[in-house]
Amino acid sequence: MRYSATLIDHFLNPRNAGLMREPDAVGQGEYEGCGDLARFFLRVRDGQATEVRFQAYGCGPTIAAASVASELMAGRAVGDLLDVKAHEIEGALDGLPEDRRHAADVVAQALHAAARDWHQREDHRV
Amino acid sequence: MSRRVYLDHNASTPVHPDVVVEMLPFFAERFGNPSSVHAFGREARDSVDQSRERIAGFLGVAPAEIVFTSGGTESDNLAVRGLALAGRRGHLITSRIEHHAVLRTCQALEAEGFALTYLPVDQYGMVDPDDVKRAIRPDTIAISIMHANSEIGTVQPVAAIGAIAREHGIPFHVDAVQTFGKIPMDVADLAIDVMSFSSHKIYGPKGVGGLYIRRGTRMVAIQHGGEHERRRRAGTENVPGIVGFGRAAELRAREMHSEAERVRGLRDRLGLGIQARLDEVRLTGHPVERLPGTANVAFRHVESESIVLGLDLKGVAVSAGSACTSGQVEPSHVLAAVGLDLPWAMGAVRFSLGRSTTAEDVDYVIECVETVVAKLRRLLPTTTT
Numbered sequence: 001m002r003y004s005a006t007l008i009d010h011f012l013n014p015r016n017a018g019l020m021r022e023p024d025a026v027g028q029g030e031y032e033g034c035g036d037l038a039r040f041f042l043r044v045r046d047g048q049a050t051e052v053r054f055q056a057y058g059c060g061p062t063i064a065a066a067s068v069a070s071e072l073m074a075g076r077a078v079g080d081l082l083d084v085k086a087h088e089i090e091g092a093l094d095g096l097p098e099d100r101r102h103a104a105d106v107v108a109q110a111l112h113a114a115a116r117d118w119h120q121r122e123d124h125r126v
Numbered sequence: 127m128s129r130r131v132y133l134d135h136n137a138s139t140p141v142h143p144d145v146v147v148e149m150l151p152f153f154a155e156r157f158g159n160p161s162s163v164h165a166f167g168r169e170a171r172d173s174v175d176q177s178r179e180r181i182a183g184f185l186g187v188a189p190a191e192i193v194f195t196s197g198g199t200e201s202d203n204l205a206v207r208g209l210a211l212a213g214r215r216g217h218l219i220t221s222r223i224e225h226h227a228v229l230r231t232c233q234a235l236e237a238e239g240f241a242l243t244y245l246p247v248d249q250y251g252m253v254d255p256d257d258v259k260r261a262i263r264p265d266t267i268a269i270s271i272m273h274a275n276s277e278i279g280t281v282q283p284v285a286a287i288g289a290i291a292r293e294h295g296i297p298f299h300v301d302a303v304q305t306f307g308k309i310p311m312d313v314a315d316l317a318i319d320v321m322s323f324s325s326h327k328i329y330g331p332k333g334v335g336g337l338y339i340r341r342g343t344r345m346v347a348i349q350h351g352g353e354h355e356r357r358r359r360a361g362t363e364n365v366p367g368i369v370g371f372g373r374a375a376e377l378r379a380r381e382m383h384s385e386a387e388r389v390r391g392l393r394d395r396l397g398l399g400i401q402a403r404l405d406e407v408r409l410t411g412h413p414v415e416r417l418p419g420t421a422n423v424a425f426r427h428v429e430s431e432s433i434v435l436g437l438d439l440k441g442v443a444v445s446a447g448s449a450c451t452s453g454q455v456e457p458s459h460v461l462a463a464v465g466l467d468l469p470w471a472m473g474a475v476r477f478s479l480g481r482s483t484t485a486e487d488v489d490y491v492i493e494c495v496e497t498v499v500a501k502l503r504r505l506l507p508t509t510t511t
Contacts, residue, residue, distance in 0.1 A: 003435075011432075012439060017505050028507070035472065036429070039507045055507040057427070060435040063505060 003060065004094035010064035015071050020053040025078070025121060027114025029106045036062040036102065038110040040070070044118055047077055054110075061096055061103035068092045069107045081115035084108050130441040131487045135327075135419055135480035136276045136304060137445060141370065142329040148373040149331065152366035160363050161354065170365045177372025184375040185313055187338055193355045194368050197335040198303040201322035202227035204359065205299040205337055206270050208345035209320065210235050212297075213267030217241040220270045221253050221282075222463040227322075228270055228301055229459070241265070250412040251280035251464045255287050262294055272301040273311070273321075277447060277460040277476055278411030279420030281305065288317030297343055303327060303335075304417060307378035309386060319343045325367065329481065330374030334367030381481065389479050390418040392488050396477055397421045399492035404499055408470060410461065419479035422447060423495075424461075424470040428502045433475050436498035442491050447474025 003011075020041035028039045036058030043051035052073045054066040069089050073081060086104035090096045096103060132140075152173065158166030160174050175189070182189040195201045206228055210218060220232050222244045229244075236242045243261045245253055253271055269291045274281045284300055291298035299320040305311060306321075307328035313321060321338040325331055339345060339358065352360040401407050406426035425433060430446035437444055447458050461471040477491070 008439065011435065014505060019508055035468075037507060056505050057507060058429050059431040063432060063502075 002097050003064075006068070006092070006094045007061060007064040007096070010067040010093070011060045014054075014063060014067040016051075016053045016074075017055070017067065017070075018053055019055065020051065023053075025114045025118035027110050027112065027117050029109030029111075029113060031058075031102045031106045033102065034058070036106050038062060038066045038107045040066075040073075040110045040114040042078065042081075042114050042118060044078055047079070049073055049076055049078055049081065058106070059100065059103065061093070061100040062106055064093055065089050065096075065103040065107040066110070069111060073111060078115050078118045081111045084111045128441070129490060130443075131483075131491055132443045133477045133479055133483065133487075133491060134443045134445055135483075136279075136417075136476065136478035138326050138332065139329045139480055140482070141326075141331055142374060142377055144377060145330055145370045145373045149366045149370040152369050157365075160365060161352070170363075173369050174363050174365060177368045180372035181336060181375045184307075184379050185311075185338060187313060188341065190356070191338055191341055193337045193339060193358045194363055194371075195335045195337055195359055196333055196361075196364065197326070198225070198301070198322055198324035199227040199335075201303075201324070201335045201337045202301055203231050204348055205301075205320045205322055205345075206231045206268070207235065207348045208358075209268035209270075209297050209299060209343075210240055211346035211348070212344040215239065216265040216267035217243065217263050218268045218270065219243045219245065219258060219261045219266060221245045221247060221272070223247050223251055223275050223277075223460045224270065224272050225276060225301055225303070228272070232270070245271075247280075247463050249464055250415075251275055251278045251410075251460065252412060252415070253282050253287065255283055255290055258287050259290050262290070262296065266294070266296050268297050268299060270299040270301070272303075273305040274302075274309075274417050274420075275411070275460055276304045276420075277458055278422045278464065279304075279417035279478075280412040281309070281415045281417065283415075284318070285316045291319075292317040307375060307382060308417060308419070310383070313338060313340070320345070325371035325374055328374050328378050331367045331370040334364050334371045336371070385481055386418040389481075389483065392479055392483055392485060393419055393421050393477075395485065396479070396488045396491060397423065399488070400495050403492060403496040410464060410466060410474065417478075419483075421477045421479075423475055423477065424466060425473035425475065425499050426470050427506060428473040428499055430473050430475050432502055433473065433495075433498055436502065437475075437491075437494055440494045440498070442494050445476040445478070447471065447476060 023041035024044040025042040089104040158170040160171040306323035
C-alpha cells in the first residue's frame with residue numbers, strides 16, 4: 001500500500017465530514033490540475049475554531065487530508081489557521097507520496113480561505 | 127480483509143496451473159538456447175516449435191506465420207514500425223483509441239516524416255469503416271486498428287475494415303491483445319495481414335507475446351542482432367514463456383467459448399446490479415459489440431481513484447479510467463475520444479472479469495461499489511448555508 005495507515009484510516013473513517021448549519025466561516029480550496037476540492041466550515045467562539053467540518057471531492061489522500069485537518073484545527077485560534085502549512089497536514093497523515101502532495105495544499109488553501117472569511121465577517125460586524 | 131476479488135483481467139491474468147506445470151522443466155532442466163546445435167539446444171528448439179504449432183493451430187494459420195516477441199507492446203511496435211519502414215515513406219491510418227503501444231509508435235513515425243491519420247470513434251468507441259475508406263490516400267502504406275479496446279471493451283468492425291484494406295492492397299494490422307483467446311476470430315475471414323497478441327492476458331506468463339504475419343506481407347525487422355524468428359525478431363527466445371504461452375493458447379481453445387457466455391452473463395449482472403443500486407451511473411462502451419468480461423462504469427461526480435482505493439480496501443481489484451499524476455488529471459484518451467464529459471470521465475472505473483469470477487464475487491462487488499460510492503458522494507461539497 002502506497003499510503004500510510006493513518007491516511008487509510010482517515011479515508012475509511014472520515015472525521016467531521018458533512019455540512020455545518022449556519023457556520024461562522026466557510027472556505028474552499030481547489031486544485032485546478034485535477035479538480036480536487038475541499039471545503040471547510042468553522043464554528044467560532046471567542047476567536048477559536050470550536051468545531052471544524054469539511055466536504056471534499058477528489059482522490060483518497062485529499063479526503064484523508066481534509067479529515068485529519070478537521071481534527072488538527074479544532075480548538076485553534078482562527079488567526080492561526082491563516083498560517084497553516086501543507087507540510088503540517090502531510091505530517092499528520094504520516095506522509096504523502098510525491099504525486100499526492102497537492103492533497104495537503106488543497107486542504108491548507110481551504111483552511112486559509114475559511115480563516116479569511118471569518119475575519120471578513122468580523123470586520124463587517126464591527 | 128476477508129474476501130479478495132480480482133476484476134482486472136484486462137490488465138493481467140493469473141497463470142493457469144497447467145501452464146505453470148508445463149513451464150517448470152524449462153527453467154533448470156531443459157534450459158538450452160534454441161539456437162544451439164547440441165542436444166540441449168535442439169530440445170529447446172523443438173519446444174519452441176511445438177508452441178508455435180499450438181498457437182498457429184489455435185489461429186488456423188501456418189506455424190511459419192507466427193513470430194514470438196516479448197509481449198503485446200513489442201508486437202505492436204514491430205507491426206506498425208515494421209510495416210511503415212517496409213513502405214519507406216507514406217501515410218498510415220489508425221484510430222484515436224488505440225493502445226499507447228500503437229499510438230506512441232505512430233507519433234514517433236510522424237516525427238520521422240510519415241503522415242498519420244487518427245480516426246475518430248463514435249460515442250460507443252466504434253470506428254466507422256467508411257471513415258477508413260475516406261482516409262485512404264494513394265500513398266497509404268498501412269492501416270492499424272485494434273480488435274477490442276482494453277478500457278471500454280468495444281469490439282471494432284474489423285472484418286469490414288479488413289475488406290477495405292484488402293480491396294486497396296494496403297497491409298492491415300490488428301492489435302488483438304484483448305481479444306486473442308477471449309472471442310473467436312478467423313484471421314482469413316477478417317482479412318488481417320498482421321496481428322498482435324499477448325500471453326499474460328490469457329492465463330499465460332508475462333514477458334511473451336506474438337505476432338501473426340500473413341505469408342507474403344512485407345515487413346522490416348526493427349530489432350537486430352540475430353537470425354531468430356526467421357530474421358523477423360532478433361534475440362534469444364524466452365523458452366519457458368513461449369512454452370507456457372503455447373499451453374495457454376491450447377487451453378483457451380478448449381475453454382474460450384463456454385467461458386465467454388458465462389462471463390458475459392456475470393458482466394451484465396454486475397452492470398445492471400450497480401445501476402439498480404446507484405443513481406448517476408453510466409455504462410460506457412458498445413452495448414452489444416463488447417468484450418464479454420469488460421464493464422466500464424462511470425460514476426458521476428466521484429473521483430475514480432478514490433473508488434479504486436475504497437474497493438481495494440475491501441479486497442476488490444479494479445482499474446481507474448482516469449489517472450491523476452502529480453496533481454494533473456489525465457482523462458483516459460479513450461474516454462475523451464468517446465466524448466464522455468469530464469465529470470463522468472473522472473469517475474470511470476473498469477471492471478474486467480475472467481475465468482475465476484463467480485456470481486458470488488459479482489454480488490459482493492456490487493455491495494462494495496454501492497457502499498464506497500455512496501460514502502464518497504456523502505462527502506461531496508453541497509450548497510453552503
